[in-house]
Structures are given as structure tokens and as C-alpha cells.
Amino acid sequence: MRLAASLGACLALGAAWLRVVCAGSAMGDRLLVLVPTAEAAGGYSELLGSLAERGFDVSVRAASNSSVALHVDGRRQYDHAVLLAPAAKRLGAALTAHSFVRFVDDGGNLVVVGSSDMSDQSRKLAAQFGVVFEKHGSRVVDHSHHLVTDGTGDHAVVAASRLAAVPAVLSPQLLEAPGTVYFRGIGHRYDPSNPLLTPALTGAPTTYSDLSGDEVLSGRQLGLVSVFQTRRNARVAFSGSADLFSDAFMRTTQSRNRQLVHDITQWTFQEKAVLREVARRHYLAATGMQPEHYRVSNDMVYEIDLSVYYDDAWRPYEADDVQFEAIMLDPYIRTTLNRTRSSGPAATYRGDIRLPDRYGTFTFRVNYKRTGLANVDVKDTVAIWPLRHDEYPRFLSAAYPYYTGSFVMMVGFLALCAAWLWSAEPSKPVTQAKPATQVKPATQAKPATQAKPATQAKHTAKSKPKSS
Incomplete structure (x- = not known):
């Protein structure tokens, strides 16, 4: 020993x-x-x-x-x-x-x-x-x-x-x-x-x-x-x-x-092929600021910095297959990030992304796994809210046919009302009424026939000769 x-x-x-x-x-x-x-x-x-x-x-x-x-x-x-x-x-x-x-x-x-x-x-x-x-x-x-x-x-x-x-x-x-x-x-x-x-x-x-x-x-x-x-x-x-x-x-x-x-x-012993995430960030494309929550269909930017270790130093990692995912149970967005620049020992990967037209709690994830390289799996949980009542557009271009149909119907209804109100019926000449005819007196009813007495009816029935 x-x-x-x-x-x-x-x-x-x-x-x-x-x-x-x-x-x-x-x-x-x-x-x-x-x-x-x-x-x-x-x-x-x-x-x-x-x-x-x-x-x-x-x-x-x-x-x-x-x-x-x-x-x-x-x-x-x-x-x-x-x-x-x-x-x-x-x-x-x-x-x-x-x-x-x-x-x-x-x-x-x-x-x-x-x-x-x-x-x-x-x-x-x-x-x-x-x-x-x-x-x-x-x-x-x-x-x-x-x-x-x-x-x-x-x-x-x-x-x-x-x-x-x-x-x-x-x-x-x-x-x-x-x-x-x-x-x-x-x-x-x-x-x-x-x-x-x-x-x-x-x-x-x-x-x-x-x-x-x-x-x-x-x-x-x-x-x-x-x-x-x-x-x-x-x-x-x-x-x-x-x-x-x-x-x-x-x-x-x-x-x-x-x-x-x-x-x-x-x-x-991890002297090479050690991949790590140095920093990551996401923000609105319009303001460059990271909000507390996003709105549906916002344009955002996602960036991640990656470094690889070899020859006793951390160096920028260069690849063309780093992907970003926006997940809510299932991936709604999966896109490849573009390598933009190398700052110091890290390379920056950027993606210009339009968020889905769906509100809820999403996970922004970069899950990068390649044979021999250390795994990089980073997640951010963000909330995507629906638009406020005053954030919707006043008119939708896809609804122009329906707007046109509504206005045409209103104009037609007003025209019909005007035609009905301001149109008069043609006047007719006044004629002298005929005198009422004299009603004829009702005809006298015929006197009812007198019923034969019962005894006479029986006698008549007995007097009939019998047939041979």
C-alpha cells in the first residue's frame, strides 16, 4: 500500500x-x-x-x-x-x-x-x-x-x-x-x-x-x-x-x-466534450424587455449561450441543430436557432419567434442531446395571456365580407322603409250608393195534413183482401 x-x-x-x-x-x-x-x-x-x-x-x-x-x-x-x-x-x-x-x-x-x-x-x-x-x-x-x-x-x-x-x-x-x-x-x-x-x-x-x-x-x-x-x-x-x-x-x-x-x-473524466449552457434570455422583439407575461401572438426573441470544454478551456460551441420548443403538454413551436455571434467562451444562438394564438402556461425548452456530448436541458416556465378587450384590432381584414354584407342589409332595410312610408295609394272616384231593395214578405206556410185516427188505420188494414 x-x-x-x-x-x-x-x-x-x-x-x-x-x-x-x-x-x-x-x-x-x-x-x-x-x-x-x-x-x-x-x-x-x-x-x-x-x-x-x-x-x-x-x-x-x-x-x-x-x-x-x-x-x-x-x-x-x-x-x-x-x-x-x-x-x-x-x-x-x-x-x-x-x-x-x-x-x-x-x-x-x-x-x-x-x-x-x-x-x-x-x-x-x-x-x-x-x-x-x-x-x-x-x-x-x-x-x-x-x-x-x-x-x-x-x-x-x-x-x-x-x-x-x-x-x-x-x-x-x-x-x-x-x-x-x-x-x-x-x-x-x-x-x-x-x-x-x-x-x-x-x-x-x-x-x-x-x-x-x-x-x-x-x-x-x-x-x-x-x-x-x-x-x-x-x-x-x-x-x-x-x-x-x-x-x-x-x-x-x-x-x-x-x-x-x-x-x-x-x-x-470530462476533459473534453463537456457542453454547458452559460446564459439564456427571452424578451419582446418590439421593446427588448422581458415582461411578466406574454400575450398571444407576441413576437419574441429567444437567445441561449453554449460553451464546450476541451484542451483545458471553455470555448464557443458551433452547431447548426440547436432547437427551441414552446410546450404546453405538446410542442406548439419547434424551430432551429441560428448562431449569431461568439462572445468570449460562448456562442450565442438566437430565434425570432411568434408565440402561438393560444393562451396558457408554456415551457420554453432547449433539449440538446448528442452522442458523446454532455446533455443540455434547460426550461423556463412562462405565462401567455389572452388579449385585453381594448387590445383587439378594431376591424379584422378577414371579416370585411361580413362587414359589407351587414351594411348592405342595413341600407336595403332603410330603403324599403322609406319606400313604404313615402309611397301613397292612388285615389278612387266616389260612387252613389244604391237604395236598399224592399224585402218580400215571407210566403204562407202550407197547412199541415191531419193525421188519421188510429182506429181508421186499423180498419183500413183489415179491409185489404188476402192474396191467393
């Missing part, structure tokens, strides 16, 4: 003069490196020396040291951590998978390496981020692309060259220059639909995992090195090979391991 501490101190002191000019992290320089034993730190001198030269305060500790803790009294003790002890079955009392997850949730950055004899605790830690390593004892094999030394080849030392084209993570020197990365270890599975996880190095078509089970894991499905960025911009890197970081592989002829390790650690 003393040897590891002395090594870390010597590296830090020896590179103190480089800290001013070399890149530093935007999140801090406290770095914890966990190795299997104190003596094992000597096999990673290239890595530790590079970290010290870049300005990190490197603390090398044995993974089984019970005095090492990521949090003390609820406070994070380190800004970054490297777990270089994949086979360690027993870590310190305070070093558990849960403590590492809490470390990342609290904003810490982490590098996790694996091997064929990877412990269950490291597997559980990787599974929390969607990385599933292969079975215990499995290894990555390639019979066509492997390391050849002294005429003999080791098919378990894969010469990988399939790098992901992610400029925010991997440098142009690595993506454009030819070369191979030597890898000896275990592969892992990853979900390609996971937007937070990005495979940085995958297997070639001839690369496969020898103990994958029923479904052989090979090609692009076989992850060798992957990076993960949380929604709070903490970063985690996973490698199935601890030898990839070792001095032996970095010093191999035509090896690109040194450049790959430099790029992966530089991205993970």
Missing part, C-alpha cells in the same frame, strides 16, 4: 510543471485508482503517468483496503475512479456495487475493466448500466486478426480495429490513422437501442466469444469497449480487458492502445 501511495505521489510531483499547460477535467482532479495489489500498480505506469501529466491528483489504492471509501459523511471524496481489479472477489468494506452506483449518481465518473475471471460484484456493477459481460471463463477469440510474435500467434489477443465513428469520444488521430488495438479479455452484450450507451470498440466479423452458449456473440454484437453517460452527465466506461490498459499492450509495436486509452479516459 505504501509503495502504491509513493508511486502515485512521485508521478504527481514529477508532472507538476505540466499541470498548467496540460488538459484538466471540468469536474475536478481527485482520482482514485483501485488495483489488485500494491505491486500490480507497476504494470500500469504508462496509464498512471499519463493521468498525472494531465493534472490529476492520483491516489493508488489496493482494492481490498478497508479504509478506502467513496463517500464520507455523505460527501463524495473523489471526482473520478478507475477499477483495475476485475478479479478481486473482496473489495473494501465501503466498496460495493451499490456504493459505485451511488458514486455515479452523485456526479462521479468511473472506469470499469473486466477479464475472463471477472468477479460477480463487478458483473453486477456493469449490469446496472446495461452492460452484460459473458460467462465466467469465456474469452474473445479471433483466428484471423490476432497478435503474432516470433512467428507464433495468440488467438486470444485480438487485433481489433472496428472503432465507432463518434468524434466526441474518439479523436481524429485514432479514427483516421491506421492501426490496431490489442485486446485480451471478455466480451459483453449491449442494447443498441439504449441512447445512453455507446459501443466504442466492437469485434470484427471474425471475432467471437468462445463460451457464448446457444447464441454465439460475434461481430458488431460483441462489445469490447463501451461508454455510458447518465442523464446528469456522469460518465462510465467499460472494457472487457484489463490488459488493454497495461504497459505491455501500450508498448507493443503498431499498437493504438495508448491513443485509445487516452481518448477513453479523457472523455470519461
Whole structure:
């Protein structure tokens, strides 16, 4: 333990003069490196020396040291951590998978390496981020692309060259220059639909995992090195090979391991591709002032300043896909902002926007997420009020036909009334009335016939002869 501490101190002191000019992290320089034993730190001198030269305060500790803790009294003790002890079955009392997850949730950055004899605790830690390593004892094999030394080849030392084209993570020197990365270890599975996880190095078509089970894991499905960025911009890197970081592989002829390790650690420890919002503002286009509330259909201006961190400095971020959204449950407006100027370490993006013809509580949002870059998600809640009764226009151009129809109807009604009031009927000549005719007297009614007596009627009926 003393040897590891002395090594870390010597590296830090020896590179103190480089800290001013070399890149530093935007999140801090406290770095914890966990190795299997104190003596094992000597096999990673290239890595530790590079970290010290870049300005990190490197603390090398044995993974089984019970005095090492990521949090003390609820406070994070380190800004970054490297777990270089994949086979360690027993870590310190305070070093558990849960403590590492809490470390990342609290904003810490982490590098996790694996091997064929990877412990269950490291597997559980990787599974929390969607990385599933292969079975215990499995290894990555390639019979066509492997390391050849002294005429003999080791098919378990894969010469990988399939790098992901992610400029925010991997440098142009690595993506454009030819070369191979030597890898000896275990592969892992990853979900390609996971937007937070990005495979940085995958297997070639001839690369496969020898103990994958029923479904052989090979090609692009076989992850060798992957990076993960949380929604709070903490970063985690996973490698199935601890030898990839070792001095032996970095010093191999035509090896690109040194450049790959430099790029992966530089991205993970937030020395580059860190995007942030410096300032934002919105105001009325007519007055240049920000009101307490807007009115429907107001013309407003939205501006946001963005900076990106690399080469130990904040610089203006240049892009053409920064979008603004005005949201009330659903986006009512989505428009691309235009980069107008660069003032100091930030670039200004501006949008001239007409607010929707809808009142309510809206959210002005810029949600910018790109692979490898830190997420920028800023929100402002504003109120949009309807117009007052005296703020509406007196006449609407779209209603001119209705105005015309109303006036025509009124004019026609007045003309009809005038025609009815001022028009007289033609006069008729007065004629002498005829004398009334004399009413004839009513005619006398005929006398009613006398009814025959009943006896006479009976006699008449009896006197009738019977028919034969």
C-alpha cells in the first residue's frame, strides 16, 4: 500500500510543471485508482503517468483496503475512479456495487475493466448500466486478426480495429490513422437501442466469444469497449480487458492502445466534450424587455449561450441543430436557432419567434442531446395571456365580407322603409250608393195534413183482401 501511495505521489510531483499547460477535467482532479495489489500498480505506469501529466491528483489504492471509501459523511471524496481489479472477489468494506452506483449518481465518473475471471460484484456493477459481460471463463477469440510474435500467434489477443465513428469520444488521430488495438479479455452484450450507451470498440466479423452458449456473440454484437453517460452527465466506461490498459499492450509495436486509452479516459473524466449552457434570455422583439407575461401572438426573441470544454478551456460551441420548443403538454413551436455571434467562451444562438394564438402556461425548452456530448436541458416556465378587450384590432381584414354584407342589409332595410312610408295609394272616384231593395214578405206556410185516427188505420188494414 505504501509503495502504491509513493508511486502515485512521485508521478504527481514529477508532472507538476505540466499541470498548467496540460488538459484538466471540468469536474475536478481527485482520482482514485483501485488495483489488485500494491505491486500490480507497476504494470500500469504508462496509464498512471499519463493521468498525472494531465493534472490529476492520483491516489493508488489496493482494492481490498478497508479504509478506502467513496463517500464520507455523505460527501463524495473523489471526482473520478478507475477499477483495475476485475478479479478481486473482496473489495473494501465501503466498496460495493451499490456504493459505485451511488458514486455515479452523485456526479462521479468511473472506469470499469473486466477479464475472463471477472468477479460477480463487478458483473453486477456493469449490469446496472446495461452492460452484460459473458460467462465466467469465456474469452474473445479471433483466428484471423490476432497478435503474432516470433512467428507464433495468440488467438486470444485480438487485433481489433472496428472503432465507432463518434468524434466526441474518439479523436481524429485514432479514427483516421491506421492501426490496431490489442485486446485480451471478455466480451459483453449491449442494447443498441439504449441512447445512453455507446459501443466504442466492437469485434470484427471474425471475432467471437468462445463460451457464448446457444447464441454465439460475434461481430458488431460483441462489445469490447463501451461508454455510458447518465442523464446528469456522469460518465462510465467499460472494457472487457484489463490488459488493454497495461504497459505491455501500450508498448507493443503498431499498437493504438495508448491513443485509445487516452481518448477513453479523457472523455470519461470530462476533459473534453463537456457542453454547458452559460446564459439564456427571452424578451419582446418590439421593446427588448422581458415582461411578466406574454400575450398571444407576441413576437419574441429567444437567445441561449453554449460553451464546450476541451484542451483545458471553455470555448464557443458551433452547431447548426440547436432547437427551441414552446410546450404546453405538446410542442406548439419547434424551430432551429441560428448562431449569431461568439462572445468570449460562448456562442450565442438566437430565434425570432411568434408565440402561438393560444393562451396558457408554456415551457420554453432547449433539449440538446448528442452522442458523446454532455446533455443540455434547460426550461423556463412562462405565462401567455389572452388579449385585453381594448387590445383587439378594431376591424379584422378577414371579416370585411361580413362587414359589407351587414351594411348592405342595413341600407336595403332603410330603403324599403322609406319606400313604404313615402309611397301613397292612388285615389278612387266616389260612387252613389244604391237604395236598399224592399224585402218580400215571407210566403204562407202550407197547412199541415191531419193525421188519421188510429182506429181508421186499423180498419183500413183489415179491409185489404188476402192474396191467393
